[in-house]
Each structure stands twice: as C-alpha cells, then as structure tokens.
Amino acid sequence: MYELHFAVPMAGAVLCTLNSRLDSAMVSVLLAHSEAKILFVDHGLLEIARGAFDHLAKTNTKPPILVLISEGDDDPSPTNIVPYEYESFLETGHIEFEIKRPKSEWDPISVNYTSGTTSRPKGVVYSHRGAYLNTIATLFLHGMQSMPVYLWTVPMFHCNGWCLTWGVAAQGGTNICMKNVSPSKIFENIALHNVTHMGGAPTVLNMIVNSSVREQKRISSKVVICTGGSPPPPQILLKMEELGFSVTHLYGLTETYGPGTYCVLKPEWESLPPEEQSKLKARQGTQHLGLQDVDILDPVTMEKVPADGKTMGEVMFRGNTVMSGYFKDSKATEEAFKGGWFHSGDLAVKHPDGYIEVTDRLKDIIISGGENISTIQVETVLYSHPAVLEAAVVARPDNHWGQTPCAFVKLKEGFDIDAQELILFCRGHLPHYMAPKTVIFEELPRTSTGKIQKYILREKAKALGSLS
Template sequence: MSISAASSYDTGLERNAANYAALTPLTLIDWAATACPERTAVIHGVRRFRWRETYARCRRLASALAAHGIGRNDTVAVLLLNTPEMYECQFGVPMCGAVLNCLNVRLDAATLAFMLDHGEAKVLITDREFSGVIADALSRCTVSPLVIDVMDTEYTGAGDRLGDIEYEAFLDSGDPNYAWRVPHDEWDAIALNYTSGTTGDPKGVVYHHRGAYLNALGEIVAWGMPRYAVYLWTVPMFHCNGWCLTWAVAALAGTNVCLRKVETSAIFALIKAHGVTHYGGAPIVHNTMLAAPDEQWLGVPPGLKGYIAGAAPPASTIEAMERRGVELTHVYGLTEVYGPATICVKQPEWESLAQSERAMHNGRQGVRFQVEEGVDVVDPDTMLPVPHDGETMGEIVFRGNITMKGYLKNPAATAAAFDGGWFHSGDLAVIHPDGYLKVKDRGKDIIISGGENISSLEVEDALHRHPAVFAAAVVARPDAKWGETPCAYVELKPGLAVTERELIDHCRAHLAHFKAPTAVVFGPLPKTSTGKIQKYVLRERAHSADAIA
C-alpha cells in the first residue's frame, strides 16, 4: 500500500491555541515577571522597579490607552529619553494592539510634525524637556493627539506641561491586571521607526511582532548574553527600539540601567555602581569613553562587554578598547533590519594574532545573525553574488524574518528596496574568503578620483590611527583635474594638535597616495543623536564655494 509523504505526517489536528501562538516580544516580559518577579528590572537614579512592578506598569499603560479608544494599528508616538517610561512604552503600547512610534529627540519641529501627521499619531507621550519643540510641532500638525506629559525626576531643567494629563496619573487610571492578548497575526505592526530623511521626507519603517521577537532572541544568541545581564542604556531606546534589546533584556530577566544623557562621568559611575555587564553604542560613544581620564576607568571590571555598531568602526578603536579590558563585539545593520543583523563572530584562532591584526579581523561586519535567513554582497545590476576575494565590491542585501514589512504609505520606495527578492541596504562591501563581509562605503560616499574608486572608510581608518585624531569623516570634494578628491573633516582630541600637512603625510604613509586627502578641515563634526557623523552635511560643505578655509 502506497502512502504519500504528505499524508504520512497528517496528525488529524489543525493548528490551534494548544500548539501554536503568534510570536511577539510581549510574552518576554510576562516570562520575566513570572519567573523572576522580585529581580530588579529598571534602575533610574533613585528609582527602582522589580519585574512584577514593571510588568504591572506596562499593563496599566495598555489598559489606560485602551480606555481612551486606542487599539489595533493606532499609532502612539513617544518623544522620550532612556527612562523607565520609555522602557514601559516598548511593551505597554503594543499590549493594547497599538503601534509604537519612537521619535528622535534631536529632530526639529517641522520634521516631528511631518512624522506625527504621516503616522497619524493618536497619542503623544513626551518628556517635558522637549515641550518647546513639541509645542511648535503640534502647531504645524493636522493631527491632534492626546498629549501625555512625562515629568522625569532626573530632569531638573525647565519645561511646560502640554497635555491634560501626566504619565503617572494616566497609569493610575489603568488596570495592573489588564488582560492583554497576543496579536492574532504576528505580521501585525508593532513599531514604526523613521529613517533620517537626509535626501527627502523621512521614510517610516514598519516592524512586525514576529521580527521583533526573533531579533530580541537573536541579539541574545549572537552576543552570548547570559541570564540576569545588567545592560546600560547608552544606545537610545528610540533607535530601532534600542536595537531590540529593550525586549531582549526582559527575556533574560536582566536589569535595565537607564541613562538620560550620554556623559562619560555618568557612564563610568553607573558601570561601577550597578555592576553593568553589557552596553552598546556607535564608535563615537566608545571613542568618548577612551578619551576619559584614567581615574574614571579605575574600578571598571575587566570583561565588560560592549556592542559597537553604526558607522564602520576604525580598527584603532577596537584595539584601544581591548587594551582597556573591554570585549567589543562588532555588529552591523540598518533601521530596516531591526538594528544589528550581522555580527563579527570571533574565531578562537584570532587570539594568537598580533593585537593590531586581531583588531582588523574584528573590524569586519561579519556574518548574518542566526535569525536572519540570508545576507550577501551582490552586483546590484545582475543580483549575482560577488567573488569572495576581499576585493570585488557589491551591495549588501538582506532577506528573512528580521527585515521590515516595508515603508509606511510608500509603495514605490518599498518596491525599490525589495527589488530582486532581497532588501537593498545601499551599503557597498566586499566578502573575504572566510565569508566575512566588510563594509567599504555607502554607495553615495564612494569617491571616484581620476576613474579610481576610493573608500571613504578606508581613508577614515587611516586618519583614526593618528594619536591626535578623535573622530574623522571623509567626503568627496570637487577637483578640476581629478573630478573629485578626498576631503577630510577632523575633530582632534582635547589638548592635542596636528597640522593639515602632517595628517596628509600620515595617510600617504598608510595608503596609496591617490587615496590620501587633499584637504583637511579641523573642527567639531556634525552628528546624529546616535553618534553617527552626518556626512550629507559635510558633503554640502565640501561642495560650497568657501568649503575650505
């Protein structure tokens, strides 16, 4: 008797509540509050919350929002710093079915107004520090959201109340036992995060519950985070929902140490006071720590683990942090892939390498997270993979569960981003023979000089090897002979000096001469709130008539 392969595994039972549930990171806080109710969940100044308390506050928030008619696919915007209220919003807002829209605290009123209107915000939860810019933004908006003020005890500055209710009073109106439900469809939106919009209106990146859940667990697996990890919030929670670590810490019943403002004195004090085990940030965060006086490093336990992401980090930063006893792990990603999605997995045999060579290996962007189906470097025209030779450049593409649903109300941009069945990052890279990818540049940042491609990141890495350089960015500068040449913008370490000629000669000693900058401009570099250097601002300066003094 013949039995087909399909029918041989038919159990006679359809998918049901007993054997299937939609994936959502909301279940992670329920687990933390059940398994470890008395462990510390959140620390902020003198405030402490245990997991059962944080869970109850999240449920109160969800209940209060639901009582105001907020439900599935309604947008709740928040303009908050790394405070307990911001952490609670990561769970409480989607618990009532709504979509959490975290806004960048450094945006201007016009941009905030665009986002509030585009996302059709029905509620806005805002810190009183930003009352001025929010009042301006609301005056420009079409929408009229319910405004809820957060009066953070760690903020001592001025700031008006804008709404009719304060956050704690709003929570008091909610039920701590609110019976939230797992979404019927794990493809439902959980978060809306806007891109920077440097070349037009910002694009709204839509996350779903499935992707958020998987990348929360993916962070834990990729980084090897242990149960009860103590995580310091040097990464803004508004950025990719804190790289999905807001949800990941709950899965570990860990402790969230809040940091309202990134200052080295506060960073080191909190690390030592609370036994911080993990933190993360863009290269500028780590460089700021490295520039701190030696006395601030006293008492920092060896083995502190840091994520480094954002702009490709110079090998010199990784090398210097290793000397300080910090174990840096290099990750790479974009807003569209839920934050970090590749990791430079450290191989045991690298330990025998010289420190500088080991730093070069660790400076690569690595391989995909286990929860991402695929990442590759392809020719963007043919979509064929480039050779694994460490030289042939192509575009980084992603696909899998931790890739966004798409761009809100922008089908054309969504279609273009997913052309060919992959998400196109816009980043240019090579793949080495061992399968590790190395970002070379953003497509728009490649400098073409006399027909030769120059990676701005390669020049920046050479600049960072000079002991006087704190941060550097390189962009194309128009040139009558070569078409364009590298122009370096450099921020020096306090108390140190170097001349333009000395830096150019330094680069010529480490690079092919045509790759060295032809001009160096000294001064503070424009940065985003997450520490990324705003190269589009520098490109505008380099193309202006008086770009070089």
C-alpha cells in the first residue's frame, strides 16, 4: 500500500485505499461506487475480494482487474479471477515510463471513504494541492526532521495515513510497519529500530498505558507520538509522558485530510502541576499552517461564538486542506459546506487564548431536564477511576428527564466493581444530573481506526427504555 501511494498518482490514476476490516458486501458497494478499475489485494484478504466479486456479479457490475499481493508459493496461481500477481505485474512495467503529472493541482489524488460509524460511508475527494499542503503541515506537527523512523499504527487507509505516507518519504525516513498492533509489538519495534515518531488513536495510547510490565520495554529516548480521533483523557496523556513518550494532540476529520488543528505546547505550562498540564494538552488547540481558518460558529446564525471557554458552537473549517467534496454526492457536499464553511459536526468552545476544545459530537450531546451534558466530560471522570479501561457515554431515553446518561464500561483485568460504585464515584466528581444513572459492563464496539461506534451503543441504550 505504501508503494501504491506513489505509483498510482504517478500513473495519472486516483488512489482509493479500502479499510482492511470491511466485509465482502461493503467492499462490493465501495468498488461499485468508486468505479475502481484495478484492485490490489493482500493474499490474506483474497476471500473477501472473491466474495465482493460475487456480489458485483449479482448486479451485473463489471469487476475491477484483480492483482494479488502474494506471500510464498502457497498462494493461488493466476486464474480468471486473479489474472496478475503483484511482483510479476511490476515486471511488465517500463523503466522509461514518464510520470503522468496532474493537469491541475486541484485534480483528485485520492478518494477516502469515511469510517461509516453512523451511515453508509461517503467518498471524500482529496486534491493534489490539499494532500501536498497537509503533508507539509503534518511533518511540522510531528516535528519530523530528516531521516525519521516512523512506526505505523495509524492505518494507511485512514486519511492516507494522515498524509504521512508521502511525508515520511519526503524526509528520507524509514517506515516500520505492523500488520497487527499490540503493546508488546510497539515496545519491541521502538527498541529494535530506534523509533523516533509514531501516531495513533487514543485507543492505542490507552493500550500502551495499560500494558503489563512484562510487555513494556525501557524507552531510551523520547518517542514523539501524535494522537487524534477523539479527545484523549488527560490521565492517559500524563501516563504516556511517564512512560517516555512526548504526546502531541491533533484534531481533524477525513474531510480535513486528517490533522487540521494541534495543541501547541506553551512554555509556561511547564510550571503547572502535571494534572493541569494534561488538561491543557487534551484541548484541540489551534489551526496548522496549511489551513486557512478554523473557528467555532453558531450553526444556525453562522456567527462566531465568544472566546469565553463556555459558549458552545460547531467546529468549522475552510481552506485548501479541506476536501474537494463527496464523490458523486452533491447534496451531501452542499450540506457540509453550508454558509461557506465545512461543518464538522463537533461541538466545542473557544478559550480566551484562542485554543478550541471539543466538548461533544452534535449528535452525542445529552439533554437531561433541559440541561446539556457533555459525554466527553463524563467519560473523562470515568477514565479517572482506577478500575476503568474504556468508557463511552450515550443518552438513554427517560419519560421524566427526556434523557439520562448511560455509561458503557470495560474494566481492567483483575478489577471487579459494581455499577453503583461507579455511579457514586461520578457523583463525587460531577454535578448529580451529569453522573450516569445506568452503567453497563461490556466490550465497546470500535471501527478499525479506533473510534467507538456510539450509534450501536445508542441503540442499546434506547432498547433499555425509560428509568423513570
């Protein structure tokens, strides 16, 4: 996939990296929607591709040419379904081939499908210009100088690896790739390859800080790790620093080529207590140098909210590192850019220092007895309990209050507490109306990029009915 990030644009084609965890049915939908001409498939995912082709045959949709990325002699020989093997396919190329450069810098370089946490995935179109600018910006955010050693835990199919597929190469870097992410493999690769930089969703950070002493290895020099996807709990940031990582917090969406803002660390924060530092570092911060503008606006009036750290609005973006639009979906594109800004769907406040802080997704906010409850604020308290490994809060319908907070929690190994204990803990750290009235212990559903699938949890909470 890394090679194809260069080969496909150089051939004048458009790259469309698909999530490796999708099933055959969804792969067939995306192949048909993207009108893909060639499909490169890892040998371990061949059966998924075969299933997708079967789905396409039922709708009389012409399948793409399949190129198999094989591994050893046990892989199938070329057939009518698999006409090419990757390395053999490369041998048919011409060394004197001239790069087909874009006619315009606004030509598409890739289509990235959103994670589909709430609906059918949409194809986000990236331009050559946007990808170039966000690549440069992300290098600055990571503090990447020449010859970095980058450990991949961010999937390359997610926002083209936050554009670092191109960025690491630009800096003459070394890529360390893992098929499966685990704490032991992360520490092992850091020690073996002298990793300087890595990226990962908060779930990866959570995995690292809660790893066993047996899995951990001493980090001889600071590893710069950028995290983004959802606001990381301050407790996780603090523990990461203690383990030898330097954490930079980024924020963005697929529609903003990945990172759009970052939390610039101010020197004066160093004199503050560690807990206070972590709270400040957990904010989404300010725009990066490749973005024209990011601000918090009232989504109805489109007026900017005051920088008081209290008034909520919607995070909105504009500039060259915002998508060109949704592929073959003009209605969704117009809706997303209403009023001349890209609407993120995230609620946030703006602090007096200009830093923004996401408080919730618009669809996640809980309204209980007329009061707005930030699920992120409740989750942060839950994460501070020593027994909690993961937590997600959603609205449960209530006949009296309208909605009440319902927490889904996964406990750390060796801990056994009941729901009432957690509820009382939250009441000791939050106003009573904000504390969960329901706690359910179970595994949390996630997308392949580490985002908790709250729409699944909302359905579960809805099925519980009213408490009152």
